[in-house]
Amino acid sequence: DVKVTQSSRYLVKRTGEKVFLECVQDMDHENMFWYRQDPGLGLRLIYFSYDVKMKEKGDIPEGYSVSREKKERFSLILESASTNQTSMYLCASSYSRLPYEQYFGPGTRLTVT
């Protein structure tokens, strides 16, 4: 079974802190994704990566950066957390060929106070 794990299920941080969210997959997938999910807005893509050290901005990259030093690991970084980044963060991975079925981690609920 494909497994995507995220470093924390719940996280509480203070405004201005640097926050690291980590995601690891064990299926040798080329693609990895970070989404945030907010009520009424569905899933919005923050960044995705199609290879090690490669990244592409999604729909809402502002305030975030990412790092992919190893194929299995994709990190989301909030350089200076703000209260409007309180959200559910979901990591996903997929092969880099159609049909691009995605496998999700359990999510990290981040609260910024």
Added chain:
Amino acid sequence: SQQGEEDPQALSIQEGENATMNCSYKTSINNLQWYRQNSGRGLVHLILIRSNEREKHSGRLRVTLDTSKKSSSLLITASRAADTASYFCATVYHTGNQFYFGTGTSLTVIP
């Protein structure tokens, strides 16, 4: 936005009834996928239908695709309380490999 739109936003039915939710999208797709999300958890892939297919079945799930209307529907037959979850469609386009998720349908099955 290329995000799909789902309808209805929320659905409440009795156990044993069928549940139908719909997804509309905007441009030509390669495939459309349905995912399920239990409260506070990640999404789980349910079923995929390719643009050259009109209907697919998987257990109690039936998906249809009408490319002329740019719409898809997910039918869950003989619903159970355990089907209570949010359901999302995701459209995959011919260009690039990004997904576009809809905003989801929240299904409540009352025992």
